Amino acid sequence: MSTNISNPNLTNSTGHINILLVSIYSFISFFGLIFNLIALxxxxxxxxxxxxxxxxxxxxxxxxxxILTLPMRIYYYLGFDNLPQWLCEVLGLVLKANMYGSIFLLTSICLDRCMAVTFPMSSRVQEWRKKAPLVCLGIWLLTFGASVPIYLSKRSQVKNKDCFDGLPVYATNLVVVLPTLIVGFGIPLIIMLICSWGLARAVRRSTATQTGQVDEKKIKRMIITSLFIxxxxxxxxxxxxxxxxxxxxxxIPQPMKAAxxxxxxVACFNTVLDPVAYYFTTDTFRKSVDMGAVWRMFPLSSQSPGTERRIHNS
Known part of the structure; x- marks a missing residue:
């Protein structure tokens, strides 16, 4: 195994160290794990x-x-290319399933807040919101239930020996990719956009905003920040x-594989951004966190935008 340090654009199939990926995945693993354990x-x-x-x-x-799948990626990008292929595939499957689980859960949070603020007096809406545990269970079953059959059906076709640098067949096959793009990202993105617009519209028309009790600009920044993340x-x-x-x-050219x-x-970096979003959008979370300790761990912005209590605790 070579111990040479390569250009970040070089893949690890040659046994080179990818400094950029090692650094970012290490950052995500450390801070993402700490922040999310605090959140839990x-x-x-x-x-x-x-x-x-x-x-x-x-x-x-x-x-x-x-995050628990990332140490093996760090190990691999440090130049150790002796990981068994089945382990690479299983860890990749777990990462992808949890990534789409995160997408669906973020969408559910946005939809729930929008419904809580837009229809605060609707008993039907409130009853539907109480089914949050069932919705979460459905998301877990959907993400892993849909991923495992795809993995098993395509596993025999996988010929790549480059572990995390290789392109999985079940992520490049058009029959699989098309529904993934539509159901796994397209529909959630549309729901996020519509709900963000509806939430901003409801806040703008609320009595609290019109009487100056709530800072509309700060709430809009919170909505835009969540959508931007x-x-x-x-x-x-x-x-x-x-x-x-x-x-x-x-x-497929090498630059596209590197991309x-x-x-x-970048998708994995969301695990660090989610807890930051909890802090800025949830009163209970913000009051429970000793930010002085966090500042000592890592320099963050000292400004925390004000938000409307009903939106935060909805």
Whole structure:
């Protein structure tokens, strides 16, 4: 095994170290794990478990499971290319399933908040919101239930020996990619956009905003930030999947393969951004966190935008 340090754009199939991927995945593993474990501790000790907290608890759990797959990626990008192929495939499957679980849970949080603020007096809406645990169970069953059959059916076709640098057949086959793009990203993105617009519209028309009790600009910044994090995290990966579907798998150029690895890394970075979003959008979470300790761990912005209590605790 070579111990030479390569250019970040070189793949690890030659045994080179990819400094950029090692650094970013190490950052995600350390801070993502700490932040999400803090979040889980707070959520599980929260006496008032609202529907949003149920979704956030499941989201933090999904993020932790995703993070637990990253040490093997760090090991691989340090130049150790002796991982068994089955382990690469299983860890990739777990990562992808949890990534889409995160997408669906983030969408559910946005939809739940929108419904809570837009239809606060509707008994039917309130009854539907109480089904949050069942919705979360359905998301777990959907993500893993849909991923495992695809993995098993395509496993025998996988010929690549490049572990995490290789392109899985079940992520480049058009029959699989098309529904993944539509159901796994397209529909959630549309729901996020519509709900963000509806939430901003409801806040603008609320009595609290019109009487000056609530800062509309700060709430809009919170909505835009949540939407921005979602798009920033998951759009690059799905754009790469679209490009893959347009070319022959055997003739994909090396730069596009490198772009796939980096887009997956960006998607994983969402596990660090989610807890930050919890802090800025949830009163209970913000009051429970000793930010002085966090500042000492890593320099973050000291500004925390004000938000409307009904939206936060919905």
């Amino acid at each position: 501790f707070i959520f599980y000790h929260n006496k008032f478990r609202s529907q949003t907290v149920v979704y956030m608890t499941n989201l933090a759990t999904a993020d932790v499971l995703l 979602f798009i920033l995290s998951f759009l690059p990966y799905h754009v790469i999947l679209v490009l893959f579907s347009l070319v022959d798998v055997d003739s 796939y690895s980096y887009s997956l890394m």
